Amino acid sequence: MKATTGQRPATSGISALWRLLLLLTFALLLMAIYGALFxxxxxxxxxxxxxxxxxxxxxxxxxxxxxxxxxVVSVDRRLLYSKPxxxxxxxxDKKNVVVxxxxxxxxxxxxxxxxxxxxxxxxxxxxxxxxxxEIGAALGNYPFASFVSAGQGESRFDALVDQVRSAVQAYAxxxxxxxxxxxxxxxxxxxxxxxxxxxxxMKAERGKIAKQFRSEGERxxxxxxxxxxxxxxxxxxxxYAKAARTEAEGDAQAMRIYAxxxxxxxxxxxxxxxxxxxxxxxxxxxxxxLPADAEIFAILQDDGVAVEQPAIEPESPVAGGGERPAGxxxxxxxxxxxxxxxxxxxxxxxx
Numbered sequence: 126m127k128a129t130t131g132q133r134p135a136t137s138g139i140s141a142l143w144r145l146l147l148l149l150t151f152a153l154l155l156m157a158i159y160g161a162l163f164x165x166x167x168x169x170x171x172x173x174x175x176x177x178x179x180x181x182x183x184x185x186x187x188x189x190x191x192x193x194x195x196x197v198v199s200v201d202r203r204l205l206y207s208k209p210x211x212x213x214x215x216x217x218d219k220k221n222v223v224v225x226x227x228x229x230x231x232x233x234x235x236x237x238x239x240x241x242x243x244x245x246x247x248x249x250x251x252x253x254x255x256x257x258x259e260i261g262a263a264l265g266n267y268p269f270a271s272f273v274s275a276g277q278g279e280s281r282f283d284a285l286v287d288q289v290r291s292a293v294q295a296y297a298x299x300x301x302x303x304x305x306x307x308x309x310x311x312x313x314x315x316x317x318x319x320x321x322x323x324x325x326x327m328k329a330e331r332g333k334i335a336k337q338f339r340s341e342g343e344r345x346x347x348x349x350x351x352x353x354x355x356x357x358x359x360x361x362x363x364x365y366a367k368a369a370r371t372e373a374e375g376d377a378q379a380m381r382i383y384a385x386x387x388x389x390x391x392x393x394x395x396x397x398x399x400x401x402x403x404x405x406x407x408x409x410x411x412x413x414x415l416p417a418d419a420e421i422f423a424i425l426q427d428d429g430v431a432v433e434q435p436a437i438e439p440e441s442p443v444a445g446g447g448e449r450p451a452g453x454x455x456x457x458x459x460x461x462x463x464x465x466x467x468x469x470x471x472x473x474x475x476x
Contacts, residue, residue: 160193170200170235179236200235204306205245209253213316214261218268220323224260225312226289228252230297230305237302251301252293256308259292270327272313286310 164187165171171183175195183189184202191197211225230252232238242248263285271281290308297303315323387394406413 157193161190162188163191163197164188166199168201168203170202170232172198172200172235172239174198179239182235198239200232200238201245202232202235204229204231206230207249207252209256211312212257212261214264216264216269217266218270220269221316221319222264222269223312223314223316224264224310226256226260226308226310228256228293228305229307230303232302233298233304234302237299241301248301248303252297252303252305255293255296255300256289259289259296260310263288263292269323270330282310282313 165183167186173181206229213223294305297305
């Protein structure tokens with residue numbers, strides 16, 4: 126009885142020890158299982174590293190396994206943005222400009238990201254340096270006037286932004302594992318210190334360009350006027366030559382008609398020519414003094430009908446039985462014309 130009683134405390138101690146060992150083993154097993162499991166959120170990458178070396182990248186969300194001694198780093202995969210500090214640059218025409226930019230980016234290569242920058246803050250610093258450097262290099266290729274334009278399509282601002290965006294994208298992805306989704310220049314303006322002087326210089330340059338345009342316009346206008354005058358002179362000369370030729374042909378045709386009319390009826394032709402002579406000589410401003418035997422009066426004799434031209438008879442002798450002295454006949458004027466006085470008769474014929 127004594128032996129049995131002495132063995133019971135020893136057996137209970139051994140059972141308690143085994144239970145403790147089982148509990149410890151179970152706890153260690155739970156801890157090992159817990160250490161081998163990890164979850165990846167839909168907005169993050171899971172980067173598994175072993176003794177400081179990255180072994181794999183898990184991008185599928187959910188529950189995953191790893192070795193207990195491996196470490197998992199969560200990397201944000203969402204779109205991020207950064208605002209690089211404003212900086213002052215020189216354009217190609219030596220004008221100072223201040224630029225503010227904005228970059229929209231995300232981590233595309235988590236392994237490269239952790240190997241180079243390791244954190245978002247460091248990534249923003251490195252990305253800002255790249256953006257500012259590329260903006261400065263691009264601005265040095267453009268004059269400031271190319272960014273200020275009243276006409277649509279003439280500004281080079283969009284070309285500048287595209288050039289900077291392409292350069293940053295090409296450098297950031299292989300360098301830091303960062304994909305630059307978009308990059309924009311929010312503001313581009315002149316520093317307050319030299320804004321007025323730059324404006325005055327721009328006005329002077331624009332005035333010079335406007336003066337050049339005006340001089341070129343005046344030169345072109347003078348050239349066009351000279352060409353127009355030359356063309357006018359040529360056309361007028363051709364027209365005058367054509368008119369003279371037409372007039373000569375008309376005169377020749379008229380002479381032929383006159384000759385035909387004279388051959389058909391000489392008396393009527395003389396009558397018509399006499400009427401034309403009256404129309405040419407007599408008007409309301411002319412007074413004629415003609416001798417009575419002038420041929421022009423032939424049509425006025427015989428009651429205004431001149432069938433045949435009357436023969437001119439010798440002059441009657443002077444009173445006293447003698448003929449009029451030759452000197453008197455020679456000294457008497459044949460015709461005299463003078464401008465009529467106001468109120469004078471239209472035409473006065475004095476035999």
